[in-house]
Amino acid sequence: MLEVSQLGKTYGEGDGATHAIASVGFTISEKEFVCVVGPSGCGKTTLLKCMSGLLEPTAGTVELRGRRVTAPPPEMALVFQEYSRSLLPWMSVRGNVTLPLRHKKLGKGETARLVEEAVEAVGLTRFIDRYPWELSGGMQQRVAIARALAYQPEILLMDEPFASVDAQTRGDLEDLVLRVREQFGVTVLFVTHDIDESVYLADRIVVLTPSPTEVREVLSVDLPHPRDQVDTKELPEFARLRAHVYRLIKREQATGGDEDATPDSGARDAGGDRGGRDRVRG
Amino acid sequence: MRRHLELALEITVPIVLLALWGLVSASGDTFYFPPLTDILEKFQELWLFDRVGSDVLPSLERLFLGYAIACLVAVAIGIPLGLSPLLRRATSPIVEFLRAIPPPALLPFAVVVLGVGNAGKVFLIAFVCLWPVLLNTIDGVTGIDPTLRETARSYGVSGRDRLLRIVLPAASPQIFAGMRTSLSLALILMVISEMVASTNGIGFFVLQSQRSFAIPEMWAGILLLGLLGYALNLIFLLAERRVLAWHRGARASALG
Numbered sequence: 001m002l003e004v005s006q007l008g009k010t011y012g013e014g015d016g017a018t019h020a021i022a023s024v025g026f027t028i029s030e031k032e033f034v035c036v037v038g039p040s041g042c043g044k045t046t047l048l049k050c051m052s053g054l055l056e057p058t059a060g061t062v063e064l065r066g067r068r069v070t071a072p073p074p075e076m077a078l079v080f081q082e083y084s085r086s087l088l089p090w091m092s093v094r095g096n097v098t099l100p101l102r103h104k105k106l107g108k109g110e111t112a113r114l115v116e117e118a119v120e121a122v123g124l125t126r127f128i129d130r131y132p133w134e135l136s137g138g139m140q141q142r143v144a145i146a147r148a149l150a151y152q153p154e155i156l157l158m159d160e161p162f163a164s165v166d167a168q169t170r171g172d173l174e175d176l177v178l179r180v181r182e183q184f185g186v187t188v189l190f191v192t193h194d195i196d197e198s199v200y201l202a203d204r205i206v207v208l209t210p211s212p213t214e215v216r217e218v219l220s221v222d223l224p225h226p227r228d229q230v231d232t233k234e235l236p237e238f239a240r241l242r243a244h245v246y247r248l249i250k251r252e253q254a255t256g257g258d259e260d261a262t263p264d265s266g267a268r269d270a271g272g273d274r275g276g277r278d279r280v281r282g
Numbered sequence: 283m284r285r286h287l288e289l290a291l292e293i294t295v296p297i298v299l300l301a302l303w304g305l306v307s308a309s310g311d312t313f314y315f316p317p318l319t320d321i322l323e324k325f326q327e328l329w330l331f332d333r334v335g336s337d338v339l340p341s342l343e344r345l346f347l348g349y350a351i352a353c354l355v356a357v358a359i360g361i362p363l364g365l366s367p368l369l370r371r372a373t374s375p376i377v378e379f380l381r382a383i384p385p386p387a388l389l390p391f392a393v394v395v396l397g398v399g400n401a402g403k404v405f406l407i408a409f410v411c412l413w414p415v416l417l418n419t420i421d422g423v424t425g426i427d428p429t430l431r432e433t434a435r436s437y438g439v440s441g442r443d444r445l446l447r448i449v450l451p452a453a454s455p456q457i458f459a460g461m462r463t464s465l466s467l468a469l470i471l472m473v474i475s476e477m478v479a480s481t482n483g484i485g486f487f488v489l490q491s492q493r494s495f496a497i498p499e500m501w502a503g504i505l506l507l508g509l510l511g512y513a514l515n516l517i518f519l520l521a522e523r524r525v526l527a528w529h530r531g532a533r534a535s536a537l538g
Contacts, residue, residue, distance in 0.1 A: 054432050072436040085429040089532035090451040099447060100437035131528060133535040151437060 001065055001187060002028040002051070002155060008059030009046050020046045022212035023060065028155070033181060033188045035198035038208030038216075039249055044191045045081075047213065048159045051189070052078055064155070077153035081160040083140040087132040087147075093119065094128045097147045118150035119143075121180050138169035142176065149180060155187040162197070171229050174201060178227060195249065199241045200227060207248045216248050316498045325502040333487065338506075341472055341483040344400060348407025349468040353461055355408070356415035360457075361449060363416075364423020381413040386474055393479045403475035403483075410471045411464035418460030422453025455529045458522050465518055469511050484510075 009021040020043040028034045038044055049055035051062050053072040062069040064076070072078075077100075080086040087096050097115045106114070119128050122142040124135075132140050141161055148156055158177070162170045174197060181188055192198050198205050199221060207216040221241060223232055232238055304318040329338065363370050388409060392402035426449065434440070434448050476485030488503035523530075 049432075052436055054436060072438065074438060076436070078433070078436040080429055080433065082429050084536070085427045086433040088430070088448065088451070090454075090528040091447070099443065100439060102443055103438055103440070131531060133528075133532040147437075 001030050002189070003063045004047075004051060004060070005063070006060035007047070007050055007057050007062060009043070009050055009055070010058045019212035021050070021057075022214050024208070024213055024215055025060070026206050026215060026218055028187060028189060031185060031187055033178075033190065033201060033203045034206060035202035035204075036189065036191045036206045036208060037193065037195060037198040037245060037249070038213065039210050040193050042208050042210045043213040044193070044208065045159055047208075048157055048189075048191050052076055052157050054078075075154040077148035077151040077156055079141075079144050079148050079156065079158040079161045081163050083137065083144045083161075083164075084132070087140060087143055089131060089133050092129050092131055093124060093135075093143050093146075096132065096143055097150050100147060100151050114150045114152065115146075118146040121149060121183060122146045122176060136169075138165045138173060141165060141173060145173075145177070145180065149184055149186075153186060155189065156181075158188065158190045160192055161190075163193070170197075175227075175229065177201065195242055195245050196233070199223075199238060199245060200229075200232060205241075205245060207245055219244070314497055316501065320498040321501040321505065324498040325505055328487075328499065328502055329506050337482050337484055337487050340400075341476065341485070344403045344407060344475070344483070345468050345472045347400075348404045348471070349411050349464065351404070351408040352411030352464060352468075353415050356412050356460070357419050357450075357457060360416045360419025361423055361445065361453070364420045364453065365449070370420065370424075377413075377416070381417075385410040385471060389475065389478050392475075398479040398481070403472070403480070406475045407468050407471045411468050414463040414467070415457065415460040418456045418463075419453060422456030423449060425456070426452045455526055458526060462515075462518055462522070465514055466511065469507070469514065473507060 004027070005025045007021060007024045008019075011018045011020060024047060026034075036044060036047065046055065050057040051069070053062070053069045053076075056070070064073055067073075088099070091099065094115060097118055098111060101111045101114060104111075116125070116128070119125055122145050124139060124142055124146065127135060127139065132143055135143065144161070161177075162173050165173065177188070177190070178201065180186075190198070190201055202221045204218060204220050206218050208214070209216045219241070223235060223237060223241075300318070307315055307317045308319070309317075363373060385406065388406060389402075392406050396402035396405055430448065430452060434444050439448060472483070473485035473488070476483035477489045480486040484503055484507055488500055488507070491497070491499035491503060
């Protein structure tokens with residue numbers, strides 16, 4: 001349903017130009033869960049912004065159901081990494097989730113129903129009249145997810161949504177996303193730098209190279225559904241995929257052959273804030 | 283404990299100072315510093331409530347009218363200027379020039395063009411109060427978090443909703459800061475405007491009393507102006523606390 005072809009993005013012109021994305025192409029099918037994973041600073045956010053129509057690519061196209069994306073389409077909803085800055089602190093949870101629906105002119109009853117359904121799906125019904133800043137980080141991100149769901153998107157774009165919550169909450173939120181994806185029947189594009197996360201969530205993984213970004217490899221994840229934080233991660237197939245993706249990213253980063261020469265950009269960015277669970281030293 | 287001590291100090295220090303003033307001035311041998319009791323007597327005579335209708339109300343009317351016009355116009359102009367870098371560049375020399383004019387210099391102009399009635403005074407107050415609110419509104423709007431702008435765009439929030447539910451609230455902490463500065467300016471300009479070509483108002487009364495050597499009356503007027511400024515600021519802060527409750531909450535949670 002979503003097709004990215006030869007997408008490129010260059011900032012600036014001439015000698016001072018920065019080639020953020022060289023050329024990226026992949027497709028997402030209906031109801032699919034695709035994770036885009038790549039090293040930090042590889043232009044993931046730029047790619048997502050181009051895909052959502054917030055940023056104009058300098059080359060290539062993004063097509064949603066055959067129509068070219070030039071501005072944020074109404075079939076798309078975004079969840080940003082910085083939940084505290086994308087929620088409105090002067091509005092309650094209900095106000096935040098309702099705001100994008102106001103211009104859809106659905107009628108009061110229908111709007112309220114959608115809002116309550118979405119808030120319930122993320123388990124925040126008790127907090128619907130609270131303000132975002134009264135909630136924890138994980139709960140705020142759930143509000144952002146509820147806002148996206150109530151918008152009734154066909155595709156959900158998530159930009160490293162769980163990068164700034166603790167590991168425990170992160171697992172819960174991952175399961176929540178898998179659950180609401182079933183419940184609401186949405187297609188999901190999930191950008192992350194966390195390899196475990198990408199393997200755990202995805203039907204397919206798009207692995208990117210460092211900037212200027214290209215697609216390194218696209219691989220299918222044939223892990224059984226529903227996924228489970230313990231059982232799924234114990235499967236040999238999970239370990240295999242995880243190691244495979246890890247090598248892809250690691251090899252790209254360690255230009256010059258010596259892996260330990262770039263411990264900073266490699267190990268930390270690949271999963272440093274999670275107690276280094278991705279740190280596989282050869 | 284500390285809070286109680288602070289509150290006690292806040293209340294007792296002014297009382298002690300007043301008492302000292304009363305004691306020192308009690309002898310009443312200097313003409314320009316009459317006994318405090320005389321001043322308070324006049325204060326009661328004049329402002330409770332003999333001259334309220336003739337001087338206090340006209341003053342307050344000018345003050346509020348000028349202040350309200352300034353705030354409305356400043357926000358109405360400030361938001362588009364904040365949203366459009368091009369517009370901002372085009373107008374910034376004009377804004378910088380106009381706000382650099384010392385306000386009292388406009389008084390003769392206001393009297394000539396708008397007459398000795400209310401219009402000239404309201405104009406002067408509004409003209410002066412405009413700038414702090416305008417500049418703060420522009421700053422507030424330009425400072426809106428890019429993530430917030432992108433959120434609005436990606437969810438198709440535009441037009442009225444964007445203006446009233448995103449831009450205005452996001453800029454409101456800064457707008458309020460400007461409005462608070464302007465409030466004290468409004469009081470100053472009210473007094474100045476009433477001292478030139480005027481027939482009533484508190485400022486007029488203070489000057490008139492001084493010219494007719496009614497010194498206790500003059501002091502009573504000054505006292506009233508001080509109290510008025512204090513009360514206005516207090517009311518403003520209370521209103522701000524209510525309107526910006528979310529801002530304090532959000533800031534507290536971000537720091538904690």
